Amino acid sequence: xxxxxxxxxxxxxxxxxxxxxxxxxxxxxxxxxxxxxxxxxxxxxxxxxxxxxxxxxxxxxxxxxxxxxxxxxxxxxxxxxxxxxxxxxxxxxxxxxxxxxxxxxxxxxxxxxxxxxxxxxxxxxxxxxxxxxxxxxxxxxxxxxx
Numbered sequence: 001x002x003x004x005x006x007x008x009x010x011x012x013x014x015x016x017x018x019x020x021x022x023x024x025x026x027x028x029x030x031x032x033x034x035x036x037x038x039x040x041x042x043x044x045x046x047x048x049x050x051x052x053x054x055x056x057x058x059x060x061x062x063x064x065x066x067x068x069x070x071x072x073x074x075x076x077x078x079x080x081x082x083x084x085x086x087x088x089x090x091x092x093x094x095x096x097x098x099x100x101x102x103x104x105x106x107x108x109x110x111x112x113x114x115x116x117x118x119x120x121x122x123x124x125x126x127x128x129x130x131x132x133x134x135x136x137x138x139x140x141x142x143x144x145x146x
Contacts (some may be wrong), residue, residue: 011069022054026062030084031074037075037083037096037105076106077134095133101142108135 008027009019029046030038033136044059066072071082077098083105097106117128138146 008066008071011071015122016071017069023049023056023062023065025051025054026059030086033095037077038084039081070115075132078136081105095135097135097137099139099140099142100136101138104138104139104141139146 005019005024007026007036008023012019012023025047026043031048033042036042040056040059040063043063044054044056044109047054047059061076063072063082068086070087073087074098075083075085077083077096095108097108098104113133114140116132120126121128
């Protein structure tokens with residue numbers, strides 16, 4: 001699912017929030033780097049140059065609100081910083097490859113757990129609605145430099 005400012009405005013309005021100038025600026029910064037898994041600090045670094053009135057606390061609050069509204073998904077890659085990516089309504093999941101040296105995060109599109117989920121659901125009578133899978137290792141660039 002692609003999020004436009006109109007979609008964002010509607011999601012906010014549905015929950016009785018407004019699309020403030022700060023929220024719009026933060027979302028625009030986020031949409032300029034869709035391929036990255038950005039932290040609040042990353043977003044803050046992007047917006048503070050042209051919008052010094054937006055503080056880091058505003059960025060944190062806004063990203064948490066967007067996660068609560070299922071616009072963004074909040075993820076923990078074990079580096080002490082929450083990262084965000086757009087939520088999608090697609091059933092197919094993707095997984096993350098995380099470099100322990102440089103911190104680069106790459107997506108791996110194959111859903112390796114579909115059959116495992118089905119078996120778990122059947123055996124345990126537990127309906128699974130989501131999962132996350134992270135692989136930790138070293139990217140090609142870091143492996144080559146060692």
